[in-house]
Amino acid sequence: MKWSEISIHTTNEAVEPISNILHEAGASGVVIEDPEELLKEREQQFGEIYQLNPGDYPEEGVMIKAYLPLNSFIQETVDEIKEAINSLVSYDIDLGHNKVTINEVNEEEWASAWKKYYNPxxxxxxxxxxxTWEDYEKVSTDELIIELDPGMAFGTGTHPTTVMxxxxxxxxxxxxxxxxxxxxGSGVLSIAAALLGASGVRAYDLDEVAVKTAIENAKLNxxxxxxxxxxxxxLHDVNEPADVIVANILAEIILLFVEDAYKLVKPGGLFITSGIIQQKKQTVKDALLQAGFEIVETLTMEDWVSFIAKRP
Structure with a gap:
């Protein structure tokens, strides 16, 4: 199957409204290529994405890309997209170059195009x-390597919540x-725990795609x-206790099983939570304390928070 790659060269100011126009036209997602990512200074020692290729970014402005099925109506759809974008001028939105280009892309190329943004x-x-598709040699003898193919499951291992x-x-x-x-998700935390010497890891996910991906990545490593x-x-119907429970999920989901985690973690054991935005920090902290945990450490990275909590 062939797809139409629609590229719009525009400005940061226009990213959100143009992305919305593309979504309404049938695109399930967009790619934003912003050269500011090449200049961004990151405060954290770890977790930054590196080896970005300047050739993938415009010299100025922002490139927004979306993919639509190539069919007999594609030109009409593109004309409607152009018209909708041009109408943004009436809202005093700077469109910059406002150049729209179209390319044909094979499904196989489209499905793997994201890989160029994912490096060691x-x-x-x-x-x-x-x-998995990169060649890499250890820099030091004590370095631990996690090979990962996230596939369709959440978890490339480089998001701040996963890093923490x-x-x-x-x-x-x-x-x-x-x-x-x-x-x-992709099983990256389970793999890390196993490589650190854990004698056994039980990994759970509601998504069957994530389960399949995690199994494959565990075998790969x-x-x-x-x-x-x-x-x-x-943790429904989970009864066997653990020394450490780790959960990198949204704060709202963490709140659903804090008490279950307290019952399952051994005395002196730890509950590591992440995926918490700053606005939810106090809510999750209060829930952990109310369940009986002690907060051992609070980690922050960018706009995200992670807690290491201990059962006394």
């Missing part, structure tokens, strides 16, 4: 995330620990004998 990333003192979880696991997991990973992946709704 050192995210902690020990861990480096390496996509892995850093927390690196600081807390001891050899022989039993781990529960709630909302495992040769830790599948230590990780059991199952489809499950949070």
């Amino acid at each position: 990333v050192k995210i902690s003192e020990k861990f480096t995330i390496v996509p 979880c892995i850093q927390a696991l690196e600081d807390t997991v001891k050899s022989g620990d039993r781990i529960i990973d709630v909302g495992t 040769q830790v599948d004998s230590l990780i059991t992946v199952k489809q499950n709704n949070l």
Whole structure:
């Protein structure tokens, strides 16, 4: 199947309204190529995405790309998109170059195009995330490599929430620990725990695609004998205790099973939570304290928060 790649060269100011126009035209998502990403200084030592290719970005302005099925109506759709974009001028929105181009793209190329933005990333003192299609050699003997193909599941391992979880696991997991990973996604946290010496990891996710992806990634990293992946709704019907429970999910979801986590984690054990935006920080903290946890450490990265909580 062929797709039409629609590219609009515009300004930062116009990104949101043009993205909305593309969504209304039938695009399920957009790619935003902003050269400011090449100049951005990141405060954190770890977690930054590097090796960005300047050739993938416009010299000025912003490039917005969307993909629509190539059919007999595509030109009419493109004309409607152009008309809608031009109408933004009446709202005093600067459109910049406002140049629209169209290219044909094969489905195979479209499905893998995102891979060029995903490169090896050192995210902690020990861990480096390496996509399966990249060649990478260890920089030091104690470096731990996680090979990952996120497929359709959430979790490339480079998002701040994941980075903080892995850093927390690196600081807390001891050899022989039993781990529960709630909302495992691509399985990256389970793999990290196994590589750190955990004797067993139970990974749960409600999404069957995530379960399949996590199983494949565990095999890829040769830790599948230590990780059991199952489809499950949070900690429902889970009875076996754990030394560490880790959950990189939205704050609203964490609030649903704080008490279950307290019951399952062993005395002296830890509950590592992430995926929490700053506005939800106090709400999650209060829920952890109310359940009986003590806050051992609070981690922050960009606009995200992670807690390491301990059951006394």
